[in-house]
Amino acid sequence: MTVSPTLDAxxxxxxxxxxxxxxxYDLAETPVGTLLVATTDHGLCRIxxxxxxxxxxxxxxxxxxxxxxxxxxxxxxxxxxxxEYFEGTRTEFDLQIDLRHQAPFSLAVLDRLARVPYGxxxxxxxLAAEADRPKAARAVGTVMxxxxxxxxxxxxxxxxxxxxxxxxxxGLERKELLLELEGAMQPQLDV
Amino acid sequence: MMALVSVPPFESFYEEHRDAVFRELRRLVGxxxxxxxxxxxxxxxxxxxxxxxxxxxxxxxxxxxRRVAADHYRRREAPVVVVEPETDSRPAYAELGELADGLxxxxxxxxxxxxxxxxxxxxxxxxxxxxxxxxxxxxxxGVRRLRxxxx
Numbered sequence: 001m002t003v004s005p006t007l008d009a010x011x012x013x014x015x016x017x018x019x020x021x022x023x024x025y026d027l028a029e030t031p032v033g034t035l036l037v038a039t040t041d042h043g044l045c046r047i048x049x050x051x052x053x054x055x056x057x058x059x060x061x062x063x064x065x066x067x068x069x070x071x072x073x074x075x076x077x078x079x080x081x082x083x084e085y086f087e088g089t090r091t092e093f094d095l096q097i098d099l100r101h102q103a104p105f106s107l108a109v110l111d112r113l114a115r116v117p118y119g120x121x122x123x124x125x126x127l128a129a130e131a132d133r134p135k136a137a138r139a140v141g142t143v144m145x146x147x148x149x150x151x152x153x154x155x156x157x158x159x160x161x162x163x164x165x166x167x168x169x170x171g172l173e174r175k176e177l178l179l180e181l182e183g184a185m186q187p188q189l190d191v
Numbered sequence: 192m193m194a195l196v197s198v199p200p201f202e203s204f205y206e207e208h209r210d211a212v213f214r215e216l217r218r219l220v221g222x223x224x225x226x227x228x229x230x231x232x233x234x235x236x237x238x239x240x241x242x243x244x245x246x247x248x249x250x251x252x253x254x255x256x257r258r259v260a261a262d263h264y265r266r267r268e269a270p271v272v273v274v275e276p277e278t279d280s281r282p283a284y285a286e287l288g289e290l291a292d293g294l295x296x297x298x299x300x301x302x303x304x305x306x307x308x309x310x311x312x313x314x315x316x317x318x319x320x321x322x323x324x325x326x327x328x329x330x331x332x333g334v335r336r337l338r339x340x341x342x
Contacts, residue, residue: 001217002210003228011229020236021201054203061200067240068200 012071022065025056026075031086031181032151032174037078040064043096044078047149049170063101082151088181091118093152102148105131109143116157119182123161137161145169157184198242205232208252215253219260219308227263231256257310261318264300290337297321298333305330 016024023045025038036051037044038060045064048056053070061068077095084090097114099107108131116122124137124144133139144155150169156178160166168175179185198204212231216224234255242251291299300319304310305326310318316326 001214003213007225007228011232014229015236057200057202066198066200067236068202070202
């Protein structure tokens with residue numbers, strides 16, 4: 001005798017609704033593949049490409065606490081906004097983001113990154129300068145690579161000084177796809 | 192950096208034990224197992240963040256399940272143990288359930304919980320809304336009654 005999907009889902013939603021979880025996650029289907037989306041009480045805390053749920057659950061537990069559970073409903077607002085983004089009807093995300101575990105420099109860079117508008121590009125060097133570390137372009141690259149919430153914090157809008165796409169945590173193909181969606185494939189550096 | 196003992200994410204713990212917990216609750220509270228299931232894992236979740244060890248998580252969650260079942264009976268005015276012999280593979284248990292069928296409700300519950308489920312008299316008392324002594328008494332008078340009947 002096994003637990004029915006209905007009972008299983010009922011418990012998961014009840015656990016989330018009771019506020020007993022450190023982290024809730026679920027998978028979201030998008031044009032750039034299946035994403036794992038996780039949230040805490042403080043907001044969206046992770047978006048992962050090509051997720052291996054078991055490993056992700058462990059890493060989420062390490063960072064945010066062991067009470068990690070998959071549940072659909074708490075992720076719905078993020079899912080909805082991602083859908084709208086990919087349909088082209090949303091150009092800004094209206095989501096709280098949990099950056100409690102970021103180091104000060106990452107925090108400063110991610111904060112600047114959050115202000116790069118839809119369809120625009122910037123460079124690693126420009127972000128470094130805005131974070132008052134003009135020589136830290138490479139460190140900015142590292143921060144982009146570890147961006148906890150790609151797409152929502154738009155590290156795909158950051159390119160090399162010569163306009164080359166350089167790299168992307170989810171793979172260059174996805175970076176290209178996101179920029180095409182935003183109509184930003186023609187470099188228009190707003191530096 | 193390596194943690195010697197690390198509690199697994201609740202998700203893995205839940206996935207690993209949920210079917211066993213559900214089966215146990217079906218035996219203990221029958222058709223009310225679904226509510227008891229949710230309550231069991233909500234209680235487990237409340238304690239989970241404070242776990243200091245990872246040994247015997249199965250035993251830990253089963254204890255919670257039995258307490259939930261006990262509370263379930265306590266809440267009722269007339270305790271009735273729902274027994275589903277066909278879902279229980281332990282022959283002794285099935286037989287016990289059948290044997291005990293003719294006993295007064297309280298005695299039946301005490302006998303089944305004590306000898307079928309190995310619950311302590313304190314827990315049975317709690318389940319039946321009476322004292323530990325009263326539970327012991329109910330079980331022993333139930334057993335006496337069974338003996339008389341079998342002679």
